[in-house]
Structure formats: C-alpha cells, structure tokens
Amino acid sequence: MSEYSQFETLIPVRPDDIDMNLHVHNSRYYDYVIAARYEQMERCYNMSMEAFLERGFSWFARSAYIEHKRSLHLGDVAVVRTQIEELRSRGVKVWFEIHKQSDEKLAARGWFDYAMVSIETGRPQTIPSDIVEKYSI
Amino acid sequence: MSEYSQFETLIPVRPDDIDMNLHVHNSRYYDYVIAARYEQMERCYNMSMEAFLERGFSWFARSAYIEHKRSLHLGDVAVVRTQIEELRSRGVKVWFEIHKQSDEKLAARGWFDYAMVSIETGRPQTIPSDIVEKYSI
Amino acid sequence: MSEYSQFETLIPVRPDDIDMNLHVHNSRYYDYVIAARYEQMERCYNMSMEAFLERGFSWFARSAYIEHKRSLHLGDVAVVRTQIEELRSRGVKVWFEIHKQSDEKLAARGWFDYAMVSIETGRPQTIPSDIVEKYSI
Amino acid sequence: MSEYSQFETLIPVRPDDIDMNLHVHNSRYYDYVIAARYEQMERCYNMSMEAFLERGFSWFARSAYIEHKRSLHLGDVAVVRTQIEELRSRGVKVWFEIHKQSDEKLAARGWFDYAMVSIETGRPQTIPSDIVEKYSI
Numbered sequence: 001m002s003e004y005s006q007f008e009t010l011i012p013v014r015p016d017d018i019d020m021n022l023h024v025h026n027s028r029y030y031d032y033v034i035a036a037r038y039e040q041m042e043r044c045y046n047m048s049m050e051a052f053l054e055r056g057f058s059w060f061a062r063s064a065y066i067e068h069k070r071s072l073h074l075g076d077v078a079v080v081r082t083q084i085e086e087l088r089s090r091g092v093k094v095w096f097e098i099h100k101q102s103d104e105k106l107a108a109r110g111w112f113d114y115a116m117v118s119i120e121t122g123r124p125q126t127i128p129s130d131i132v133e134k135y136s137i
Numbered sequence: 138m139s140e141y142s143q144f145e146t147l148i149p150v151r152p153d154d155i156d157m158n159l160h161v162h163n164s165r166y167y168d169y170v171i172a173a174r175y176e177q178m179e180r181c182y183n184m185s186m187e188a189f190l191e192r193g194f195s196w197f198a199r200s201a202y203i204e205h206k207r208s209l210h211l212g213d214v215a216v217v218r219t220q221i222e223e224l225r226s227r228g229v230k231v232w233f234e235i236h237k238q239s240d241e242k243l244a245a246r247g248w249f250d251y252a253m254v255s256i257e258t259g260r261p262q263t264i265p266s267d268i269v270e271k272y273s274i
Numbered sequence: 275m276s277e278y279s280q281f282e283t284l285i286p287v288r289p290d291d292i293d294m295n296l297h298v299h300n301s302r303y304y305d306y307v308i309a310a311r312y313e314q315m316e317r318c319y320n321m322s323m324e325a326f327l328e329r330g331f332s333w334f335a336r337s338a339y340i341e342h343k344r345s346l347h348l349g350d351v352a353v354v355r356t357q358i359e360e361l362r363s364r365g366v367k368v369w370f371e372i373h374k375q376s377d378e379k380l381a382a383r384g385w386f387d388y389a390m391v392s393i394e395t396g397r398p399q400t401i402p403s404d405i406v407e408k409y410s411i
Numbered sequence: 412m413s414e415y416s417q418f419e420t421l422i423p424v425r426p427d428d429i430d431m432n433l434h435v436h437n438s439r440y441y442d443y444v445i446a447a448r449y450e451q452m453e454r455c456y457n458m459s460m461e462a463f464l465e466r467g468f469s470w471f472a473r474s475a476y477i478e479h480k481r482s483l484h485l486g487d488v489a490v491v492r493t494q495i496e497e498l499r500s501r502g503v504k505v506w507f508e509i510h511k512q513s514d515e516k517l518a519a520r521g522w523f524d525y526a527m528v529s530i531e532t533g534r535p536q537t538i539p540s541d542i543v544e545k546y547s548i
Contacts, residue, residue: 011151019290050211061437063476075187156429158332203338205334289460
C-alpha cells in the first residue's frame with residue numbers, strides 16, 4: 001500500500017452529469033476526480049491550483065486508467081478518495097476510488113499519471129523540493 | 138413581486154465547468170439552475186423529479202432568458218435562488234438569480250418557462266391539483 | 275427582417291450531447307450556436323475568433339433568449355442559421371434558428387446579445403470600423 | 412496486430428470542448444471515441460446503437476485506458492481511428508487512436524473494454540452469433 005495520505009472529497013451528482021443511459025456519463029468520473037484533486041490541493045496540500053499556475057507550473061495527464069464497477073445516478077453523492085501512489089522527480093501517479101455515499105459501494109477506481117510541466121514551454125519539469133515536501137504527507 | 142417562496146441551493150464550481158475564457162462556461166449557468174431546481178423539488182416542494190416521472194409527468198422548457206452580469210471562476214460557489222413567478226394551469230415560469238457566495242455579487246439572472254408534459258405523449262398536461270398545491274408555497 | 279446575411283453551419287449531434295430525457299441537453303443548443311458562430315467568423319466574416327483575441331478583443335454575452343420547439347436526438351444533424359439582427363457601436367445582437375437536417379423542422383430559435391470587450395480590462399469597447407465593415411455583409 | 416478492420420471518423424472540435432488549459436478537455440477524448448464508435452456501428456458494422464438497444468442489448472464500459480500525447484485545440488478536427496483488438500464471447504476490447512487532421516500527429520491513444528449487457532437486467536450476455544458475425548469484419 002501507498003505510504004501517502006488518502007484524502008476524500010464529496011461531489012454531488014448534477015442532472016447535467018446524467019447521460020442517455022440514465023446514469024452518470026462515463027467521462028464525468030474523470031471530471032469528478034479532477035474536481036476532488038483541485039479541492040484537495042488547496043485544503044490538504046496547502047497549495048491551490050492557482051498558486052501552482054502562478055509559479056509557472058501545471059500538471060499534464062500523461063495517462064489514465066479507470067474500471068467502472070457500478071453506476072452513479074441522479075440524487076447520488078460521489079465520495080472521491082485519492083492518494084499518491086508514486087512520487088517521481090518529474091511526476092506523480094495518483095490512485096482514486098469513487099464510492100456512492102448512500103451505501104459506500106464502489107462505483108469506479110483507477111489512476112492518473114501526471115507530469116509536472118512548465119506553462120511557458122509545456123516541457124516536463126523537475127518538481128521543486130518545497131513542492132515535493134508538500135506532497136510527501 | 139412574486140407571492141411564492143424563494144429557495145436557495147449552493148452549487149460549487151467544478152474545474153470542468155471552466156471554459157477557455159477562464160470562467161464558468163455560459164451554458165453551465167442553465168445547468169446550475171436545473172441542478173438547483175431538482176434539489177429544491179425534493180427538499181422544498183416534497184416531490185422529487187423521480188416522483189414526478191413516476192406519475193408520468195415531465196417538465197419541458199418552452200423558453201428561457203438569461204442576463205450575464207459577472208463571471209464565476211474556479212473556486213467559487215454559486216448561490217442559486219429560484220422562485221415561481223407564475224403558476225399556470227399547464228405550466229410554470231421560474232425566476233432565478235445566481236450570486237457568487239464569497240461577495241454575494243450578482244453573476245446572472247433570468248427565467249425559465251416550463252410546460253408540464255406527459256412522458257408518454259410529450260403533450261402538454263393540466264397540472265393535477267395536488268401538484269398545484271405543492272407548488273403553491 | 276434583418277439587412278444582414280444569414281449563414282448556416284451543420285453540427286452533428288454527439289452521444290455526449292444527449293441527456294436523461296434522451297434528447298439533446300437544453301444547454302447544448304447554446305453551445306451549438308456558439309460553435310456555428312466561431313465557424314462563421316472565420317469562413318463568412320474573414321476574421322477568426324483567434325484573430326479577434328489577438329487584437330485584444332472578445333465578445334461577452336450580455337443576454338440570451340431561446341425557445342425550444344422540437345427536440346434533437348441521437349443521429350440528428352443540427353442546421354444552425356445565424357444572422358446579425360442589430361449592429362451597435364459597442365455590440366451586436368445575433369438571431370439564430372436551429373433546424374433538424376432530416377426534415378428541416380424547427381428545433382429552437384432565439385438570440386444572443388454580445389458586447390465587444392477588451393480582454394485586458396473586460397470593459398466594453400467601441401467596435402473598430404474595419405471590424406464593423408467585416409460584419410456589415 | 413489485430414485481424415479486424417480499422418475505421419475512421421472525423422470529429423470537429425467545438426468551442427465547448429476547450430477547457431481552461433486552452434485545449435480539448437481531457438475527458439472529451441473519451442466522448443470523441445464514443446461518438447466515433449456510434450457512427451461506425453451504423454456505417455461500418457451495419458447495426459446502429461438504436462438497433463442494438465431495440466434488441467435489448469447495451470455496451471457497458473468495464474475499463475478504459477488512455478495516453479495523452481499532444482493536445483487538440485480550437486479549430487482542429489480529430490481523426491478518430493478504432494479497431495477491435497479482441498472479440499470475446501461476452502465482450503469486446505476496442506483500440507483507438509486520435510490524430511490531429513491538419514498534421515496527422517498523434518494526440519491520444521488507448522482502449523476501451525466493453526461487456527455486452529442486457530438492458531433489462533444489466534447483466535453480461537453472450538453476444539449472439541449474428542452480432543459476432545457483423546463485428547468480425
């Protein structure tokens with residue numbers, strides 16, 4: 001298991017998230033994870049995405065994997081748990097699970113692999129040590 | 138002013154709501170109002186959209202109007218206030234305002250005009266008296 | 275009727291446009307009109323949105339109105355027709371109609387009222403005469 | 412390499428696909444692949460999603476993987492190529508690549524793993540032989 005902390009964010013399902021299959025549209029699960037990470041960057045890592053961008057950095061999603069287990073529906077609240085799985089010199093792999101709040105059943109799980117990039121050049125950057133420290137909780 | 142009650146729902150801005158102008162995408166304001174109304178149908182009118190659909194009814198948006206005043210941004214929470222402006226035998230006009238939670242400034246306002254329709258036929262229906270009563274608060 | 279030219283853009287409905295009512299999500303009609311205008315700015319007015327932004331200008335939607343007539347469904351192609359209704363010193367009112375390509379039936383119609391703004395300050399600007407000329411066709 | 416045919420669909424980028432990073436929002440790449448597969452089901456496999464649903468079947472995405480290589484931007488057209496990688500008794504793994512039309516550079520690639528399910532029960536189904544045949548091109 002990962003040595004890093006696990007964080008949790010609640011995302012209420014909105015009607016515009018529901019697709020013609022009458023459940024949350026598959027690609028919205030990624031949006032829920034991103035929304036959770038943004039909220040956690042500020043609240044848990046003490047460095048908001050805005051502060052990140054001001055330093056000239058951004059995260060580029062190099063790859064992502066997801067397994068869908070059960071669908072979320074109108075009225076549900078998604079519990080999004082994330083955790084750093086691997087912290088590399090130039091990137092980070094983030095594990096996630098999405099549960100349905102009402103019965104705690106697993107809706108989806110997977111991971112994102114991010115590279116830290118310069119906004120200016122778009123090229124990969126070594127993560128500065130103060131940011132490594134913030135993320136090492 | 139309207140004789141009907143005003144209700145309020147908080148919608149946190151998600152990163153996927155932000156467009157290339159770096160503020161909440163214009164058409165998402167409609168989605169915020171719909172999300173607020175769904176939440177209020179259940180909590181304030183005691184008749185969830187699901188209950189509505191089970192009775193064979195749905196709301197068809199015949200027309201909508203919006204004025205954009207100030208943009209909402211990443212990290213903002215939208216305060217969506219809605220109020221019935223007019224309750225007709227076959228429809229309802231709903232007024233809305235969207236404020237930014239942090240400074241209470243007006244982001245947008247407008248209205249939706251809905252017809253009650255039969256799910257089966259898609260045709261306009263007279264709103265049953267028990268539903269008129271629920272909405273007359 | 276308006277003295278300005280009418281332009282037409284085809285927008286194929288995508289599965290992610292369909293909502294739980296099994297037709298194109300209401301707020302996506304706005305996105306179809308915006309997509310049509312972007313395409314027409316380049317093809318019909320000879321000034322792409324990118325060129326617009328490079329000059330330091332952007333359009334701010336002050337208000338919008340829409341009437342929904344018939345729904346668009348999976349597999350449909352939307353025919354989006356737009357036309358300038360009014361060209362003011364600091365803004366433009368754009369009329370639109372959306373038809374279903376297969377039977378030419380009206381799906382929705384309405385208008386957008388845009389102010390020209392400075393990207394830098396966000397404040398309204400007088401439309402430069404060369405741009406007025408481009409839009410006066 | 413796969414023994415199955417490769418198919419191609421063009422998806423024009425819409426302004427509402429662009430996010431605050433000024434390129435196509437990551438999760439929209441999935442939507443582009445789904446849009447391509449729907450179009451190809453009808454045009455290439457001679458069995459539209461509607462025909463599929465009428466037979467009481469649907470596809471459930473069990474898992475998906477994506478690698479992002481280069482971003483797509485406003486004005487780009489996505490060339491979505493898909494190909495069956497594996498056809499199992501109860502599911503199918505679909506490979507995809509998304510290229511930018513103007514320079515043919517790779518934007519993203521990955522796969523979806525689908526299970527065929529009954530709409531009624533949501534449970535996995537053996538793919539009927541006539542559908543296996545349609546997909547074996």
